[in-house]
Amino acid sequence: MARYTLQRFVYMIITLFIIATLTFFLMKLLPGSPLQNQEKLTPEQKALILKEYGLDKPVPVQYIQYLGNLLKGDLGVSFQYDNRPVTELISDRIGPSAQLGFQAIVFGTIVGLILGIVAAIRHNHWEDYTATVIAVLGASIPSFVLGGFLQYFIAVKLQWLPVAFWEGFKYTILPTLALSVGVIASIARFMRTEMLEVLSSDYILTARAKGISQAGVIIKHAIRNSLIPVITILGPMTVNLMTGTLVIEKLFAVPGLGEQFVRSIELNDYPVIMGTTLFYSALLILAVFIVDVLYGVVDPRIRLAGGKK
């Protein structure tokens, strides 16, 4: 187990390192200079500014410095937001995004699990077909389309809920709903498949033969064993959720990280784009790492296969 975790950990570090390196050299490749009004500056002033930001040193030295700063958690300063540190911008904006993501994942997982379990128990009945249709639609309709429709029909036409902004729980309902549909679809699909497989296995038959009630079989044996593989999709789901927050926050004017990210792309604010990119990558890679390890913990076969390599 320790060896498996270590192996995963090394991969995580390598991937992060590669992304950080890529980001740094891309920054160097970019056209233009970080100085404003550079025609008006005298050569001395220019040199002074470059020195202040450490840009007068050769690129390899800058690279080492950049990596050192990264280890200290320093992501540079923004071009557009009055030289504010990127880390500060990120920590200011992370709250709403985290809340949105958390609500969507909790709501989506609960509804998805219920749909999947009901579909498997009532296999080939109308409940199953309904759940399948919901799952296919949920996987097919892009979240920005769904968000737009929710806004138009529920907020604009029916006026049940606010259209946009972020001023209390009522404002979080529509974005959470739009974001969680993808989660519901993937969890419901996966859970249904797993449940069907488990329900047709021999130990379920044994449990039934011993006279355990239907509820007992489902809760004690089927659901518990079906839940294990569901852990694997939590990694890819985090990726989907992140891409989801980008559009949903833009759509609902949520003051979150994704909304700021999209805006900094529009404004060519490179340090913010780079810093946020790194932050997102680190978050995702960490999520994948945790899922890998967690899966090794619950399913011994995985870590044996991993250890043999």
Place this chain on the structure above:
Amino acid sequence: MMAKQQYEQLSPEWFQPAPPNVGEQEKINRPSLTFWQDAWLRLRENKAAIVGLVMIIILALMAIIAPMASDRTYKDQNLRHAKLPPKIPVLEHIHWLPFDGRDANGVDVYKQRGVKEYYWFGTDDLGRDLWVRTWYGTRISLYIGLLAALIDLLIGIAYGGISGYYGGRVDNVMQRIIEILNGIPYLIMVILFILIFEPGIISITLAMVITGWTTMARIVRGQVLKLKNMEYVLAARTLGAPTSRLIFKHLIPNVIGPIIITTMFTIPSAIFTEAFLSFIGLGIRPPEASLGSLVNDGYKSIQTYPHLMIIPAVVISLLILSFNLVADGIRDALDPKMRK
């Protein structure tokens, strides 16, 4: 009593040995089906998949024909015809359909402004014809889908095939490369490319070339690893078949099922990714149109001109839905074991 009577009625002549017709027994009455005929039969029974297939064909035909058949192009502006609601001949007389040329307040804008032409899907704020722009955007979506499939087929199969066939150190190195590529989120790859190149179709294409094939490579590798130790491969090798023949004639055809299934699932997710990128402003740039950027543009005037958002949104959803339905159907048809 009854049984005995019946027994006596039976005559011994009825129990003669049958004439020897050995050949007759072995005869196969039905034509034997190839793998593909069998798969097609199963696919044809799947109503959802057929609906999806028909929808894809209709959407593809519209994407090809509609921009060519119209005398307006996707970038022609006509400010006097700006922000017209949709109006379609014949359908305009059916009141509950939103194609009567009336805006949100029920005013017939066409009559009000004296516009004689029909804009089937209406126009945007610059007077560009949404009908042409929507189908032009569908073209881009289909291009991205086909491109993703092609990359999967070319790079994914070659990479996975080589990795699985040679095994050992080659496999180890190639798998580590995949693992690291997989660790970098696709979205971040695209953003990095967009920062070097211009936003647009080239950046999306390049990012896809670099990251899009890893799933396929993994699946092909797994299958090849399993198949390469089969007896028929050993037999072919004993007969002196070269490596390329072994890979392309013996291994790949046996992996074709999973290959097709993976390709079919790649297409809708690639279409979705392009729409998503264009929606947040990283993809297609104006005046060109993609379904994602159309939804984004339409979104800005959702309260007053909802058709600008709803029409492209419906088209993109239908497109992804149809590809998902067909992919599901093909999976069930090619691999009955995977049927859920």
